[in-house]
Amino acid sequence: MKNLFPRLSLLAAALTLLTACPSEKPAETTSIPAAHALKVPSFNADSAYAYTARQVAFGPRVPNSKAHVACGNYLVATLKRFGLTVREQPFQAMTFDGTQISGRNIIAQYQPTAARRVALFAHWDTRPFADADKGAKKNKPMDGASDGASAVATALEIARVLSLQPDSLAPNVGVDIMLMDAEDWGYEADTQTEKKDQLSEADGNSSWCLGSQYWAKHLVPAGYKAEYGILFDMVGAKDGRFTREGTSLNNARSVVDKIWNTAAKLGYSDYFLFKDTSAILDDHVYTTQAGVPTVDIYDHPPFGDQFFPPYHHTTADNMSIIDRKTLKAVGQTVLQVLYEE
Numbered sequence: 001m002k003n004l005f006p007r008l009s010l011l012a013a014a015l016t017l018l019t020a021c022p023s024e025k026p027a028e029t030t031s032i033p034a035a036h037a038l039k040v041p042s043f044n045a046d047s048a049y050a051y052t053a054r055q056v057a058f059g060p061r062v063p064n065s066k067a068h069v070a071c072g073n074y075l076v077a078t079l080k081r082f083g084l085t086v087r088e089q090p091f092q093a094m095t096f097d098g099t100q101i102s103g104r105n106i107i108a109q110y111q112p113t114a115a116r117r118v119a120l121f122a123h124w125d126t127r128p129f130a131d132a133d134k135g136a137k138k139n140k141p142m143d144g145a146s147d148g149a150s151a152v153a154t155a156l157e158i159a160r161v162l163s164l165q166p167d168s169l170a171p172n173v174g175v176d177i178m179l180m181d182a183e184d185w186g187y188e189a190d191t192q193t194e195k196k197d198q199l200s201e202a203d204g205n206s207s208w209c210l211g212s213q214y215w216a217k218h219l220v221p222a223g224y225k226a227e228y229g230i231l232f233d234m235v236g237a238k239d240g241r242f243t244r245e246g247t248s249l250n251n252a253r254s255v256v257d258k259i260w261n262t263a264a265k266l267g268y269s270d271y272f273l274f275k276d277t278s279a280i281l282d283d284h285v286y287t288t289q290a291g292v293p294t295v296d297i298y299d300h301p302p303f304g305d306q307f308f309p310p311y312h313h314t315t316a317d318n319m320s321i322i323d324r325k326t327l328k329a330v331g332q333t334v335l336q337v338l339y340e341e
């Protein structure tokens, strides 16, 4: 993902402080049914942690690498084992540095015949270079424990929990696990000055989010529709902080309210902050264009001049920063949202 205003992050932060409506309290608590009226299953944070570690153990999941293929096969097999209907969408793409890559989006449906649907998106590739690092580490690949693996793991654990429920305890909506590829091979002007972006952004394309851009133009399943989408991105780091992102607010404000109010009700307001922040470029831009208004849950320092957390796009994004409590806050909140539909 990319900050849309990389050199303006201080200004953007200042403007946000000036213009955001700092609502301290959830706005619509009364419209949400009481938690005890629903039997919402428990999101198992140990399981989500293990799914994160399993992906990291393959090595960096950089497109065209053996680890990438092996991890993709593992994800397909795991989702099939849960009994979901799994489709693979292979695609070819060129990256900003002229590399031809073989990508694969993985689409898995729970209750595939349900008319009302919610999509859960995450990217399963990792960035090929830790360009936010200093020195020689800049060109090394990274583990992507939070940036990639934690998001996929959260979606996997939700799928696992849903798959265990008898029909009488299933949610009213179908749930689609949409694992997008090649999100993170994008051009970052601030840290990659020695390179050139060979892809033109003029026609609306971007070097980021290649998998979701492909999916948006070639929907799988054909004619895909969902009431809304939730994108997980960097949802596993200790002390993760999730603010209300601009594009999400513009396109799916009621879903943002629903998620953040649900988190507050469950006691996770330390993670889900009622703070509006500026728009970023991430997979939700393209999934929203494809007709699925999508909310991005991503780790964003609420204060200071850093747009992304310190581990972002560095080799420090490894298992040592992963915290079960953050995974639990995100996973349990979203499970609750699904059950309240």
Ligand SMILES: [Zn+2]
Binding pocket: 001, 127, 147, 184, 313
């Ligand atoms: Zn990234």
